[in-house]
Amino acid sequence: MKAKELKHIEAAMLESTASYFDSNDTGVMSVGGERSAVLKIRDIESLAREISTSDEVCFYQKDMRGRARFAATKMGERLLTNIWAKEVIDKYYPIHDFNPFVKAFFESVEEHAQAFHSLRKAQSFDGDLLVLIDSLNRVVERLRRAVKSKDFKNEISSHRRLSNKNHKSLISYIDAVFEERSRLLVLRVDLGYSKSVVQRHFREGLQFEDVKKHRERFLRLLRARVPPTTFLGHAWKLEFGLSKSFHYHCMFFLDGSKLREDIVWGKIIGELWVENATKGQGVYYNCNRRKNVYRACGIGMVEHSDKGMRENLKKAAIYLTKIEYYMRIATEGRARTFGRGEMPKKPLKKRGRPRGAPASEGGEAIA
Incomplete structure (x- = not known):
C-alpha cells in the first residue's frame, strides 16, 4: 500500500476515535481510550512489518561496570511497549477482527505475555537475564516465521482485496x-x-x-x-x-x-x-x-x-x-x-441542464 494512501487511512481511523454526537449539533466530546488503542494498533502493524523484513537481534545482554544488563534495539523497545497492548485494544474494540499483521503479533507475544505477566519492565527483572532475553527473541522469531508462511500471505491478500473491493x-x-x-x-x-x-x-x-x-x-x-x-x-x-x-x-x-x-x-x-x-x-x-x-x-x-x-x-x-x-x-x-445504494441505471436521455466536461476524470450486496 502506498504511503500517501496509508496516511489517509490512519487519519480516518484517528478521526473515528472522537465523538461528536449531540442531538442539538453543539456537543463535542473527545474519546481518549479509543485513541490510545488506535495508536497502538497502528504502531503494532508497522512494527510487525519492520520485524518481518529484518534479521536484527532485538534483545541482548551487555556489560555495564562489570555487571550484565538487559539491552534492546529500538525495534526491541517498541516491541516491549506493545507486548500487553492487546489488553487495552480488546477493552475498547471487543468485537473486532484486526489486520493480519496485528493478529500475527498478538499470537507471537502471547506465550511471553503470559509467562512474564507480572513483569512489565524488563529493566527491573532480577532473575536469569538470559531466560528473559531468550523468551523475547523467540517472540521475534515466531513473528517472522508467521509472516513468511503461506497461510499468512493468503490471509493478507484476502484482507487487502476486501478493503479494496x-x-x-x-x-x-x-x-x-x-x-x-x-x-x-x-x-x-x-x-x-x-x-x-x-x-x-x-x-x-x-x-x-x-x-x-x-x-x-x-x-x-x-x-x-x-x-x-x-x-x-x-x-x-x-x-x-x-x-x-x-x-x-x-x-x-x-x-x-x-x-x-x-x-x-x-x-x-x-x-x-x-x-x-x-x-x-x-x-x-x-x-x-x-x-x-x-x-x-x-x-x-x-x-x-x-x-x-x-x-x-x-x-x-x-x-x-x-x-x-x-x-x-x-x-x-x-x-x-x-x-x-443500488447502482443507478443509465437513462435513455440525459437529464439536467447541459454542462461542460470536467478538466479530467481520474447494490447493497457489499461486505
Whole structure:
C-alpha cells in the first residue's frame, strides 16, 4: 500500500476515535481510550512489518561496570511497549477482527505475555537475564516465521482485496450517481445512540440485529421524507467502540439542481434517525454544519465540473471503506458492516441542464 494512501487511512481511523454526537449539533466530546488503542494498533502493524523484513537481534545482554544488563534495539523497545497492548485494544474494540499483521503479533507475544505477566519492565527483572532475553527473541522469531508462511500471505491478500473491493465499489457508485447530474448535494451524517443506551454493557445493550433494523427503518423513512426523484443515493459504514457502542458513518447524495441548504437537510436526516428510526434512543452529528474544519472538503454542493471537490469527495470515501485495513467488526455469516445504494441505471436521455466536461476524470450486496 502506498504511503500517501496509508496516511489517509490512519487519519480516518484517528478521526473515528472522537465523538461528536449531540442531538442539538453543539456537543463535542473527545474519546481518549479509543485513541490510545488506535495508536497502538497502528504502531503494532508497522512494527510487525519492520520485524518481518529484518534479521536484527532485538534483545541482548551487555556489560555495564562489570555487571550484565538487559539491552534492546529500538525495534526491541517498541516491541516491549506493545507486548500487553492487546489488553487495552480488546477493552475498547471487543468485537473486532484486526489486520493480519496485528493478529500475527498478538499470537507471537502471547506465550511471553503470559509467562512474564507480572513483569512489565524488563529493566527491573532480577532473575536469569538470559531466560528473559531468550523468551523475547523467540517472540521475534515466531513473528517472522508467521509472516513468511503461506497461510499468512493468503490471509493478507484476502484482507487487502476486501478493503479494496469496498472502496472501488463506492468510488464507482459515486461516479455513477454523478454521471447524469449537473450537481449533487452531498451530506455526511453520523448516526449513533444516546449515552443512556451506550453506557449499558455492550453484551446486555444494543445487539447487531437491533442496529440493523434501525438502519433499515431509517432508510425507508428517509426515502419517504425526501422529495420524489431527489434522493439519488447513500452509503453507510457500521463501527463499534466501547465509548460509542454501535454507530454509523453515512453519506447521502441528493439532487443539487432541485435542493439546497445542505445543513438543513443534514439536520432533517439526523432528526429522522433520532425521533423516528430509533424512537428517541439515537443521536446524530451533522458534519455539513462544520464543513470548514475539513482540510479537504468534499461535502455540500458539489458541481459535476468541479474536479477538486469531486476528488475531495472520493477522499471522504476512504473513511467509509479503507479504515477496515486496520480493523473491522467481526460478524457472523454474511452480515454486513458496509453498504451502498443500488447502482443507478443509465437513462435513455440525459437529464439536467447541459454542462461542460470536467478538466479530467481520474447494490447493497457489499461486505
